[in-house]
Amino acid sequence: MRMLKARGVRNVLLASGTLSPIQAFTHNMGLNFGSILENEHALKQVPVLTSVVTRGKIGGLIGSYQNRKNPTYLSDVAETLIRVMEVTPQGVLIFFSSYSQMDDMVEAWKTTKRTNSLETLWQKMEKSKKVVVEPRAKDGLSAIRIQYSQGVTEAHGAALLAVCRGKVSEGIDFCDAESRAVVIIGIPYPPIHDERVVLKKAYLDDMMMRKNTGGERLSSQDWYQMEAFRAVNQAIGRVLRHKDDFGTVVLLDSRYASAKQEMFPKWLRATFGKCDLDVCAKKTLCFFNERRNLIETSKSNLIKKQEKQCKMYKQPKKTGTQQDPRNIIHETTLEELYSPANLKMIKSENLQRVQPVASKASSSSSFGLPTNEDELEQKTWEQENGLKPSTSSENSLSMKRKLKVDEDKNEHKDGNKRKKIFLLTHETLPARYQKALEIPTSELIKEMSEENKKQFTATLKAYKTSDIQWQELFQRLRPIFVPKRADLFISISNILRSEDKIRFLKKAIENKIY
Numbered sequence: 311m312r313m314l315k316a317r318g319v320r321n322v323l324l325a326s327g328t329l330s331p332i333q334a335f336t337h338n339m340g341l342n343f344g345s346i347l348e349n350e351h352a353l354k355q356v357p358v359l360t361s362v363v364t365r366g367k368i369g370g371l372i373g374s375y376q377n378r379k380n381p382t383y384l385s386d387v388a389e390t391l392i393r394v395m396e397v398t399p400q401g402v403l404i405f406f407s408s409y410s411q412m413d414d415m416v417e418a419w420k421t422t423k424r425t426n427s428l429e430t431l432w433q434k435m436e437k438s439k440k441v442v443v444e445p446r447a448k449d450g451l452s453a454i455r456i457q458y459s460q461g462v463t464e465a466h467g468a469a470l471l472a473v474c475r476g477k478v479s480e481g482i483d484f485c486d487a488e489s490r491a492v493v494i495i496g497i498p499y500p501p502i503h504d505e506r507v508v509l510k511k512a513y514l515d516d517m518m519m520r521k522n523t524g525g526e527r528l529s530s531q532d533w534y535q536m537e538a539f540r541a542v543n544q545a546i547g548r549v550l551r552h553k554d555d556f557g558t559v560v561l562l563d564s565r566y567a568s569a570k571q572e573m574f575p576k577w578l579r580a581t582f583g584k585c586d587l588d589v590c591a592k593k594t595l596c597f598f599n600e601r602r603n604l605i606e607t608s609k610s611n612l613i614k615k616q617e618k619q620c621k622m623y624k625q626p627k628k629t630g631t632q633q634d635p636r637n638i639i640h641e642t643t644l645e646e647l648y649s650p651a652n653l654k655m656i657k658s659e660n661l662q663r664v665q666p667v668a669s670k671a672s673s674s675s676s677f678g679l680p681t682n683e684d685e686l687e688q689k690t691w692e693q694e695n696g697l698k699p700s701t702s703s704e705n706s707l708s709m710k711r712k713l714k715v716d717e718d719k720n721e722h723k724d725g726n727k728r729k730k731i732f733l734l735t736h737e738t739l740p741a742r743y744q745k746a747l748e749i750p751t752s753e754l755i756k757e758m759s760e761e762n763k764k765q766f767t768a769t770l771k772a773y774k775t776s777d778i779q780w781q782e783l784f785q786r787l788r789p790i791f792v793p794k795r796a797d798l799f800i801s802i803s804n805i806l807r808s809e810d811k812i813r814f815l816k817k818a819i820e821n822k823i824y
Contacts, residue, residue: 331573334536337528348576357556358549358581359597364564365586366390373496373563378411384418387495387562388431390587394560395438395469397595399605400487401462402439402469405545407498409446409473415495416443416471440464444472451477462487463613474498474541478548485551486608490598492549493560499538503750505805507534512755512767519760539573546578556601558594742824743815746800754798762790770805780810784817796824 314322324343329335336343363371366386377383395402406412419431427434435441440461442454454470461468467490472478475498500507511530518527542561549557559578571579585593598605739747755763769786772778778786783806791799800823803814818824 331536331539334533356577356581358559359593360559360578360581361590362561362566362584363390363587363590364567364584367587371562371564384415388419390562392434392438393587393591394493397591398491399598400467400490402491403489403548404469404471404493405474405479407474407496412471412473439466440468442470444476444478448477463609474545479545483551484548485555487612489548489557491558492546494542494545495562497538497563497565498541503752505751508751509770516767543575558597743800746797749801780806780814784814792823800824
């Protein structure tokens with residue numbers, strides 16, 4: 311944006327339904343917008359019912375990190391989802407804060423039995439709707455998408471379990487029958503130990519303390535909160551895709567009840583209501599009973615859409631030229647196209663015709679925040695090694711520990727400079743270094759004085775903008791940590807660029823820093 315302004319652009323118009331919270335967006339852009347307009351929905355009465363469910367079947371719904379593995383909380387969330395599935399027709403999109411949270415909850419539901427029942431919570435969910443789960447690997451999404459779409463047209467409908475900032479919450483259009491309800495479990499805060507989050511919060515705290523800073527200031531806590539609600543709003547946007555669409559939004563966390571209204575889009579604010587599980591179920595049932603005819607019409611339209619997709623797979627007419635085998639697909643029925651046996655074939659064709667795109671973090675924020683801390687760790691090691699993104703089956707830490715660096719040596723053979731491959735693995739590092747590298751980035755500034763915090767932030771900023779190299783960063787930050795907290799000094803290497811990280815560690819070992 312600053313580049314556009316510097317080049318003489320006089321007017322810039324930004325329009326979107328998911329710019330809220332506006333304060334965080336304008337601050338991230340670094341510009342003072344002359345006019346900001348927030349409109350109501352085009353319809354006088356927005357066809358959306360939003361319920362903030364504060365209590366489940368047993369107790370309060372608080373999805374904090376400390377509480378999310380509590381058996382009572384897990385049971386309450388599952389029972390609430392079951393009730394929502396039972397009273398909601400067609401498709402339900404259910405969003406979790408992270409892949410790790412989704413995996414943990416699904417695993418618990420598969421083994422936890424319902425009160426006074428022999429069936430598990432997961433078995434009851436599958437009786438209520440056809441349940442499919444968003445895969446971590448991008449190339450598995452198309453098959454899951456087809457399974458979900460097929461399930462929506464069945465008698466009980468379908469539910470898709472997905473992740474905020476994931477592939478389903480952004481970029482995929484679910485309209486009408488495919489998104490009659492959006493359910494969000496917990497509040498998707500960014501990973502607290504992500505170095506981008508740590509540095510951003512440190513920068514904002516530093517700006518808040520400066521008296522001479524002009525313009526509106528944003529505290530680190532406010533920014534952190536707004537980033538979470540930006541992901542929430544992005545997921546909520548799946549429920550209403552056009553003027554004739556309608557549906558419900560269910561927020562499963564009591565903390566939403568005390569959230570500022572400005573955190574949500576203006577068109578959604580008037581639809582809010584706080585309630586417990588029973589009231590939510592009654593209101594949802596009434597909402598959809600009033601729209602029975604529209605629901606049946608949308609189901610017919612979705613079936614027609616699926617049939618149209620089937621026609622794309624007809625046998626092409628014979629011509630004198632040789633046909634590309636990939637374009638010759640035999641005529642098939644709707645049932646055959648959407649059968650589990652055919653999903654693999656469809657997925658294979660898509661991979662042949664479309665060039666794969668590397669999976670990236672969400673672009674909904676200026677940082678492209680990852681969905682959880684497990685992904686963050688995996689992504690960091692993969693980037694350092696130039697590896698392709700791993701699938702969920704490749705998540706073992708042993709796959710991520712190897713770091714490879716080409717080190718130029720002053721050895722020549724036949725007049726050509728010879729390169730020696732230097733392998734530094736997690737296992738070859740001294741044990742104390744291994745332990746130091748596991749220290750979260752957030753620990754770096756906890757025990758610092760205000761003066762050291764300023765120096766630390768300024769040095770990292772200079773390094774990130776390439777004003778200084780890693781050697782100067784090494785010299786500037788060394789006195790802050792060594793000798794008292796040499797382990798923290800070693801952990802700084804986690805923030806550096808991949809090639810600089812190895813050099814930093816080698817120099818630390820050579821200088822016997824730790």
